[in-house]
Amino acid sequence: MTGLERVAWPPAPIETERLVLRESEARDRAAFIELYASPEVGTYLGGPRPRDELERAVPEIPGRRPGLFVIEHDGTMIGMIELNRRDAEHRSQVRPDAGEAELGYLLLPDAWGRGFAAEACAAALGWFADALPDEPVVLYTQAANDRSMRLAAKLGFTEVLRFEEWGAEQWMGIWSPATQSG
Numbered sequence: 001m002t003g004l005e006r007v008a009w010p011p012a013p014i015e016t017e018r019l020v021l022r023e024s025e026a027r028d029r030a031a032f033i034e035l036y037a038s039p040e041v042g043t044y045l046g047g048p049r050p051r052d053e054l055e056r057a058v059p060e061i062p063g064r065r066p067g068l069f070v071i072e073h074d075g076t077m078i079g080m081i082e083l084n085r086r087d088a089e090h091r092s093q094v095r096p097d098a099g100e101a102e103l104g105y106l107l108l109p110d111a112w113g114r115g116f117a118a119e120a121c122a123a124a125l126g127w128f129a130d131a132l133p134d135e136p137v138v139l140y141t142q143a144a145n146d147r148s149m150r151l152a153a154k155l156g157f158t159e160v161l162r163f164e165e166w167g168a169e170q171w172m173g174i175w176s177p178a179t180q181s182g
Helices: 027-036 050-059 114-133 148-154
Strands: 017-022 068-073 076-083 099-107 139-144 158-165 166-175
Touching: 017 114, 027 050, 027 076, 068 114, 076 114, 099 114, 114 148, 139 148, 148 166
Parallel strands: 099 139
Antiparallel strands: 017 068, 068 076, 076 099, 139 166, 158 166
16 A cells, blocks of 8 residues: 555544635535535636536545545635546546646636635645645646636645646646655
């Protein structure tokens, strides 16, 4: 076993100044549906998914898998964050042999612009660096997603390449615990 497969899951909840990163619970189902159905959230992800489809497809306890944290603020789910190893079926067409963990995150639009994404991602990356200190993390985003590009820079991701996929310019950055200070 390598990487995330070696890490005991779920870890204890991770607490930051304003947030708790924790395992998904049944009470989070409505927020998961809202995330995936939101036109704003889906802007750079191929668009929203139909709510009726989500009502049928989202399990009672959604997102319960290693590497996925619910982002909670004041006792309510405001988003999710995931550190997920790309398996052979989901590897990047750009780096098909790379098996790095990938950082992904979604926040409900009401939580945007308040620094929650940066706080949650920094906490998740810190947890990852403690659990797997020698492993890099990659982040993919559309180059047109200004918010995501600013967050990647703030978190210390370094651009590796840009490429065209899904009809838009994509950006890939890498973050390594070894290159981060403190």
